[in-house]
Amino acid sequence: MSITAPAGFRAAGVTAGLKASGNPDLALVVNDGPEHVAAGVFTTNRVVAAPVVWSRTVVGDGVVHAVVLNSGGANACTGPEGFADTHRTAEHVGAALGVSSGDVVVCSTGLIGERLDLPALLGGVDAAAAVLSADGGADAARAIMTTDTVAKEAQESRATADATTWTVGGMAKGAGMLAPGLATMLCVLTTDAVVDAGTADAALRAATGVTFDRVDSDGCMSTNDTVVLLASGASGSRVGLAELTEALTAVCGSLARQLVADAEGASHDIAVTVRGATTEDAAVAVARAVTRSNLFKAAVFGNDPNWGRVLSAVGTVPVDVAPFDADAVDVAINGVTVSRAGGVGEDRSLVDLAAAREVRVDVDLHAGRATATVWTNDLTHDYVHENSAYST
Amino acid sequence: MSITAPAGFRAAGVTAGLKASGNPDLALVVNDGPEHVAAGVFTTNRVVAAPVVWSRTVVGDGVVHAVVLNSGGANACTGPEGFADTHRTAEHVGAALGVSSGDVVVCSTGLIGERLDLPALLGGVDAAAAVLSADGGADAARAIMTTDTVAKEAQESRATADATTWTVGGMAKGAGMLAPGLATMLCVLTTDAVVDAGTADAALRAATGVTFDRVDSDGCMSTNDTVVLLASGASGSRVGLAELTEALTAVCGSLARQLVADAEGASHDIAVTVRGATTEDAAVAVARAVTRSNLFKAAVFGNDPNWGRVLSAVGTVPVDVAPFDADAVDVAINGVTVSRAGGVGEDRSLVDLAAAREVRVDVDLHAGRATATVWTNDLTHDYVHENSAYST
Structure with missing residues (x-):
């Protein structure tokens, strides 16, 4: 090794x-x-x-x-x-x-x-x-x-x-x-x-x-x-x-x-997989938008399967970068399809984020066949602490 | 009113x-x-x-x-x-x-x-x-x-x-x-x-x-x-x-x-002003890159005038969006030019971020005459707390 x-x-x-x-x-x-x-x-x-x-x-x-x-x-x-x-x-x-x-x-x-x-x-x-x-x-x-x-x-x-x-x-x-x-x-x-x-x-x-x-x-x-x-x-x-x-x-x-597993102050590793994109680049762009949402990442820290924050991050990607119909998007968290066709899906209380460090977010754009996964971490108290105290 | x-x-x-x-x-x-x-x-x-x-x-x-x-x-x-x-x-x-x-x-x-x-x-x-x-x-x-x-x-x-x-x-x-x-x-x-x-x-x-x-x-x-x-x-x-x-x-x-003054959990308001840009859009793009740096915002929470994190955020803006020479950039925090021409400037210990809620970051690209200011907040424990507990 x-x-x-x-x-x-x-x-x-x-x-x-x-x-x-x-x-x-x-x-x-x-x-x-x-x-x-x-x-x-x-x-x-x-x-x-x-x-x-x-x-x-x-x-x-x-x-x-x-x-x-x-x-x-x-x-x-x-x-x-x-x-x-x-x-x-x-x-x-x-x-x-x-x-x-x-x-x-x-x-x-x-x-x-x-x-x-x-x-x-x-x-x-x-x-x-x-x-x-x-x-x-x-x-x-x-x-x-x-x-x-x-x-x-x-x-x-x-x-x-x-x-x-x-x-x-x-x-x-x-x-x-x-x-x-x-x-x-x-x-x-x-x-x-x-x-x-x-x-x-x-x-x-x-x-x-x-x-x-x-x-x-x-x-x-x-x-x-x-x-x-x-x-x-x-x-x-x-x-x-x-x-x-x-x-x-x-x-x-x-x-x-x-x-990812050793990221500063993180308590969850989050795999954001985007499916059904027109191209791999489009899938990466949508996944990256989710991995950069402080609101979503703070929610994961709180073990809150806040799919609204996933969708609102998905929606920030320009249409020329990733063509898809916002009303067709499905979001699953740890296998539970909490949002279907841009609206409410299965009961979010079925998602238990506290059970494991790893969290899987699956977004299906229903616009094509390309897929990509981007990894990130949750946004935690310890992240803020380590990065506010790093140089002092 | x-x-x-x-x-x-x-x-x-x-x-x-x-x-x-x-x-x-x-x-x-x-x-x-x-x-x-x-x-x-x-x-x-x-x-x-x-x-x-x-x-x-x-x-x-x-x-x-x-x-x-x-x-x-x-x-x-x-x-x-x-x-x-x-x-x-x-x-x-x-x-x-x-x-x-x-x-x-x-x-x-x-x-x-x-x-x-x-x-x-x-x-x-x-x-x-x-x-x-x-x-x-x-x-x-x-x-x-x-x-x-x-x-x-x-x-x-x-x-x-x-x-x-x-x-x-x-x-x-x-x-x-x-x-x-x-x-x-x-x-x-x-x-x-x-x-x-x-x-x-x-x-x-x-x-x-x-x-x-x-x-x-x-x-x-x-x-x-x-x-x-x-x-x-x-x-x-x-x-x-x-x-x-x-x-x-x-x-x-x-x-x-x-x-900005009432932003969730924030302890500082940060005005990022970019001067010397070729266009106002370029100035906004550079300022926004700084306002989106979690590392810099966590440093401000810790009252740490971490200009390296400002420069590294400035450097993420593509050259076609904002043309400038990275080796010419000056960074001042609360009026102290802590980085000059992309290197070390005045003594960073002269910057007292604990004294006031408002923090001024001035970036001079020395590439043109356009200016813009974008406001943000620091990244704090309370931000993480409020946004991890929001829906629960």
């Missing part, structure tokens, strides 16, 4: 001293090859942290040797000095590992608007480089946690036709999502499959598009979100786009669900 | 018995003329309550004789039966007042998805008709309250060139806004100016566009939002578009601020 499960990778997680808590705060992941194929997806925010500016360029040529990640500071909105800090970090990693700094991805997470303690960070790089190990994945996963209460890891193995196996491993942090993102989401994926850079990029975009991109804990997009995929080729198994996409989607899906 | 301040209007507010609390829940407003000019603006939600479907048609010909408003039930998502209830309500009012039901606007607010107690409501109409009075405005304003803690009224008088005066009065309810709307926003505006229907409509749209439309307490849009303007002509003062727009904007601006 780790990024070091695939062959060809070493990792480490250490305490560099960036966090006041003294918890581990620096992770290093190294691809020992024989191949060093990579792909990345990043936040779509126009305000991006220095490490995102750097790392977008690094992955541009499809070659990455190492990823260094720190918690304890986002290095966002820190100006040219912040970018210089990222550059020096990459150079330090490159020197420690004997690789080019231009092949080192840098990820940071934590408070915006504060410079990193660079001497501490570079000391942490040295410490991590000294303990890199083929079973260091779990340590790395722990070192990237911020408000996470548990480390998030996932792993999938597949057999090829000639009976060799290949593996995808992953770790993620963040009580949120890629785009948009609550707290910063960082994710490193590793595989020992043999793939070319174009396939890696296409598979990664396809996998994140239906997993991390469909987790929307609080509608807020981070400046630092990064998902990077490293492929070592060490298994010798050559893998095609469909197979890689399938395995990456499984790993990313597991990590995305773990993010 | 009342809708009965302009000449030609009577109003009443009574207890029909729709609310379990026994508080007043039915208001009636009558335009005694000599003119019966009207205009209306309504929610842009595609899921609309029966009274909105009815009232949009009623105001379509620019003639309205009376408005009946009930709290204690939204009559939304109630199907054809709900529409029949609205129709019967209008017919009952028409019969009681001796006017056509087609000239009676109906407004409802309260829970979605439940039929109204029509016998109680119609009894309330009779009771209200019996006590209509030229000083009944305050009673009407009280009868439309739901989670409001205070009634909202406003009034402006203007002198014309020939020294006659004319007045605009207004009442509103809702801990939210027109579009989008938190709880339903209902507003009745009255004037004794002499205006034609086209002028009334244009002035109302202009006034609400820069007032109610720029209040965004929690990003949620109601199914019932209605603003209706009635003009009696009783002052004899003929008023042009510019003058009417100015006075309506003043009244709507006052009511909008009162809504």
Whole structure:
């Protein structure tokens, strides 16, 4: 269950001293090859942290040797000095590992608007480089946690036709999502499959598009979100786009669900599934409107199956984005069709939201055949508390 | 300070018995003329309550004789039966007042998805008709309250060139806004100016566009939002578009601020002003992105001037909506420029958010000359509590 499960990778997680808590705060992941194929997806925010500016360029040529990640500071909105800090970090990693700094991805997470303690960070790089190990994945996963209460890891193995196996491993942090993102989401994926850079990029975009991109804990997009995929080729198994996409989607899906399950202050995970849409994009747009309704999310916190708030959120989606007849829409909560054809349906008291953490909201637009699910969380006292006290 | 301040209007507010609390829940407003000019603006939600479907048609010909408003039930998502209830309500009012039901606007607010107690409501109409009075405005304003803690009224008088005066009065309810709307926003505006229907409509749209439309307490849009303007002509003062727009904007601006000040569970009112935008629409889009950031709003609740959350919200606006250079943006909170050119600015400890309820956030995009302000509230424990317990 780790990024070091695939062959060809070493990792480490250490305490560099960036966090006041003294918890581990620096992770290093190294691809020992024989191949060093990579792909990345990043936040779509126009305000991006220095490490995102750097790392977008690094992955541009499809070659990455190492990823260094720190918690304890986002290095966002820190100006040219912040970018210089990222550059020096990459150079330090490159020197420690004997690789080019231009092949080192840098990820940071934590408070915006504060410079990193660079001497501490570079000391942490040295410490991590000294303990890199083929079973260091779990340590790395722990070192990237911020408000996470548990480390998030996932792993999938597949057999090829000639009976060799290949593996995808992953770790993620963040009580949120890629785009948009609550707290910063960082994710490193590793595989020992043999793939070319174009396939890696296409598979990664396809996998994140239906997993991390469909987790929307609080509608807020981070400046630092990064998902990077490293492929070592060490298994010798050559893998095609469909197979890689399938395995990456499984790993990313597991990590995305773990993010939702650990979202800041949440007491419910909510799966909003929209059916009967004209297109998948329309289904996503309607689902996202529901997942962004503070009123509905507060109702779920109160174990109140308030379908009126679902319908009123559905109705905010412009008709050119999602054509449907508002008088035809059905809403089910945990399998009870509480609203039928835009009006009252089954007895809402049949819905028991207190029974489980997971809540299923099913909206049928009766306008087409496309479907999509977006995950979110309820809006709770603890969410407000954690996010009002975060930086103090 | 009342809708009965302009000449030609009577109003009443009574207890029909729709609310379990026994508080007043039915208001009636009558335009005694000599003119019966009207205009209306309504929610842009595609899921609309029966009274909105009815009232949009009623105001379509620019003639309205009376408005009946009930709290204690939204009559939304109630199907054809709900529409029949609205129709019967209008017919009952028409019969009681001796006017056509087609000239009676109906407004409802309260829970979605439940039929109204029509016998109680119609009894309330009779009771209200019996006590209509030229000083009944305050009673009407009280009868439309739901989670409001205070009634909202406003009034402006203007002198014309020939020294006659004319007045605009207004009442509103809702801990939210027109579009989008938190709880339903209902507003009745009255004037004794002499205006034609086209002028009334244009002035109302202009006034609400820069007032109610720029209040965004929690990003949620109601199914019932209605603003209706009635003009009696009783002052004899003929008023042009510019003058009417100015006075309506003043009244709507006052009511909008009162809504923000009474928003459910809020402890701060936040004015987000965006300057240096290429267009007013771009300024509104950027301001609205900030007012919809739960992370920023939770930070304000914690008296934390977290400018990173402002910038990260600003950065979510697509470049085709608002062109600007993210590295040029300044952010000031309560006059302290905490972020300059996308980086760290003045010391954030200079900002004292605990000192006052009102918080000013100024974003300068340095991309043009357009400006707009959008008002919102902080995200608080009490917001979560009130909205998780609303229907239970």
